[in-house]
Amino acid sequence: MIRIRAQQIARGLSQIIGREFLKENIKTSIKQPTQSQSPQHPWSSVSSVRTIAMLPWPFSQSRDFSLPNSSWGSDMRRLYEHYNSQCEVETEEGGKKWGAWRRLPSYNRSIKFATGGVYLSKIIQSKARLFTRSVKEPGAAFEYVMFVNKEEEKCVCVFQAGHLLEGPPGHVHGGAIATMIDSVTGTHATYLSGPVMTANLNINYRSPIPLGSTVLLTCSLDKKEGRKTFVSCQVTNTDGSKLHTEATGLFVSITMGNLLGG
Numbered sequence: 001m002i003r004i005r006a007q008q009i010a011r012g013l014s015q016i017i018g019r020e021f022l023k024e025n026i027k028t029s030i031k032q033p034t035q036s037q038s039p040q041h042p043w044s045s046v047s048s049v050r051t052i053a054m055l056p057w058p059f060s061q062s063r064d065f066s067l068p069n070s071s072w073g074s075d076m077r078r079l080y081e082h083y084n085s086q087c088e089v090e091t092e093e094g095g096k097k098w099g100a101w102r103r104l105p106s107y108n109r110s111i112k113f114a115t116g117g118v119y120l121s122k123i124i125q126s127k128a129r130l131f132t133r134s135v136k137e138p139g140a141a142f143e144y145v146m147f148v149n150k151e152e153e154k155c156v157c158v159f160q161a162g163h164l165l166e167g168p169p170g171h172v173h174g175g176a177i178a179t180m181i182d183s184v185t186g187t188h189a190t191y192l193s194g195p196v197m198t199a200n201l202n203i204n205y206r207s208p209i210p211l212g213s214t215v216l217l218t219c220s221l222d223k224k225e226g227r228k229t230f231v232s233c234q235v236t237n238t239d240g241s242k243l244h245t246e247a248t249g250l251f252v253s254i255t256m257g258n259l260l261g262g
């Protein structure tokens with residue numbers, strides 16, 4: 001019974017996890033150019049573009065949290081527009097073509113029952129949510145959107161820290177900053193190498209982040225060595241003139257067994 005379910009999950013996971021998962025999501029996250037304008041996209045060899053909505057059990061469709069909402073301040077919106085406008089650009093003929101960046105959609109649960117399910121009760125499984133997307137009130141905790149640049153092997157995240165993330169009075173909790181760094185570097189490593197887990201994260205906190213402010217996390221690939229992907233990350237203010245935090249992370253490629261609790 002458990003083996004059958006694990007096989008079903010593994011089959012489903014293999015359809016979406018890692019690069020394939022990101023490719024599918026990225027493709028559906030931005031408005032597709034019309035047929036006649038359709039550019040030659042580097043991933044156009046992936047024949048059928050399915051949305052998460054069309055995927056069979058065990059996947060659910062839910063709100064994409066990385067789209068603008070009423071809680072976003074002017075800095076958050078401006079930076080979102082800055083990168084989003086580079087996801088799809090105009091050609092000289094007035095058509096559309098893919099730009100350098102891709103926005104990554106973000107759900108509070110993209111893979112059901114994949115969290116070491118044999119150890120957790122069904123109640124816990126059904127209530128499990130992605131940590132950074134578990135607060136429903138817009139703007140209260142982690143508001144963020146990530147963009148990746150395949151060619152430059154870079155990833156940026158625009159992050160607005162809400163009032164529930166207080167650490168020192170009026171400033172963001174170091175654990176919340178670490179959470180965002182882990183999420184962005186982990187997502188970038190997944191994009192580059194497929195499914196991974198964080199093995200090591202080194203963080204230097206250089207200057208405190210005011211609560212409610214928007215910051216930019218810039219993440220790049222340092223090197224790949226076998227199963228190991230090394231990524232670094234800087235957290236700065238929105239114009240890059242002030243360094244808040246810097247970090248390096250090691251991500252180790254994993255198999256389905258790691259995710260399924262085997």
Ligand SMILES: CCCCCCCC/C=C\CCCCCCCC(=O)SCCNC(=O)CCNC(=O)[C@H](O)C(C)(C)COP(=O)(O)OP(=O)(O)OC[C@H]1O[C@@H](n2cnc3c(N)ncnc32)[C@H](O)[C@@H]1OP(=O)(O)O
Binds near residue numbers: 021198
């Ligand atoms: C994660 C899912 C990805 C898919 C998701 C797709 C959907 C996206 C949706 C939403 C995105 C949200 C994104 C959030 C991202 C958050 C990520 C996390 O926070 S993960 C939780 C915290 N991390 C753990 O709990 C790991 C616990 N540790 C382990 O499980 C193991 O230690 C593991 C898997 C990391 C490695 O164990 P081994 O047995 O597979 O491999 P060994 O042989 O120990 O290590 C392999 C190589 O790495 C080095 N290594 C391992 N750990 C190291 C360390 N701490 N420091 C230095 N080197 C280390 C070793 O020396 C070895 O190197 P040599 O091949 O010999 O050169």
